[in-house]
Amino acid sequence: MTPALRPYSDAETLEFPGAITLRILLTGDQTGGSMEVFEDIVQPGIGPGRHIHLNQDETFFFLEGQFDVEIDGKLHHMTPGDVAFIPRGTVHAFKNVGNTPGRLRYIFSPALQVEAMFRAFHAALTADALTPDEMARIAKVHGQEFVGPPL
Numbered sequence: 001m002t003p004a005l006r007p008y009s010d011a012e013t014l015e016f017p018g019a020i021t022l023r024i025l026l027t028g029d030q031t032g033g034s035m036e037v038f039e040d041i042v043q044p045g046i047g048p049g050r051h052i053h054l055n056q057d058e059t060f061f062f063l064e065g066q067f068d069v070e071i072d073g074k075l076h077h078m079t080p081g082d083v084a085f086i087p088r089g090t091v092h093a094f095k096n097v098g099n100t101p102g103r104l105r106y107i108f109s110p111a112l113q114v115e116a117m118f119r120a121f122h123a124a125l126t127a128d129a130l131t132p133d134e135m136a137r138i139a140k141v142h143g144q145e146f147v148g149p150p151l
Contacts, residue, residue, distance in 0.1 A: 004030040011039070012115075014122040019046045022118055028111025035109040038118070042067075042102045047095030050148030051139070053088055056108045060084040060094065065102020068151055069094040075151075095151040117142035 004026055011023040019042075026037040042065070050070065060069065060083065067078040071092045078084065078094075086092045096102040108114045120138045124130040136146050 001032040001034070006030070014118055016122070016125060019043055022122075024115045024118070025105070027115050028113050031111060033111045035107050036111045036114050037105065037107050038115075039063075039103065039105045042094075042096040042104065044096050044099055044101070047093055047150050049146045049150050050091050050093040051144055051146045052091055053086075053108070054143045054145065055088055056110060056112055056114070056143065057088050058086045058092070059107045059109075060086070061105045061107075063103040063105060065096055065100060065104075066098035067094050067102055067104065068097045070151055091147055093148075093151050112143060114142060114144075117144065 006026060008025070011025050014022045014024070016022065021041040023039040024036075025039055026035070028036050060078075062078045062080055062082045062084075064080055069076050069078050069084050069092065071084065071086055072090050076084065077097075094104070117138060120142075121130060121135060124134050124138065139146055
């Protein structure tokens with residue numbers, strides 16, 4: 001495997017206005033499929049619906065702000081410096097519960113091309129076609145399933 005480096009300023013950025021700015025820091029192709037690394041800047045009151053990653057573990061690193069994260073039905077309050085590991089197949093969701101934008105990084109392992117899912121979400125949004133049904137369809141193609149509402 002070859003080392004992977006990417007300056008922060010070169011990260012691909014996907015804007016979901018009023019919700020999340022998503023940065024793709026490392027792709028599965030760059031890490032030989034071992035992992036992918038992302039960063040979200042999350043607006044207050046925002047978070048995804050409860051969901052499951054069927055074939056990947058996910059690790060959150062909370063960098064700025066105040067977040068609630070629900071893992072397997074149990075709610076946890078997270079502050080900067082906190083870390084959460086979510087094993088594959090576990091229902092989870094997060095929400096920025098602060099009054100300012102929050103920032104978190106997360107790793108999917110193995111990679112399995114999750115960045116393609118985020119790009120597809122963004123393309124559907126850009127085409128004004130990102131409905132809940134379309135989001136669920138895209139997610140399912142990429143081994144993710146939405147199973148409930150946001151926190």
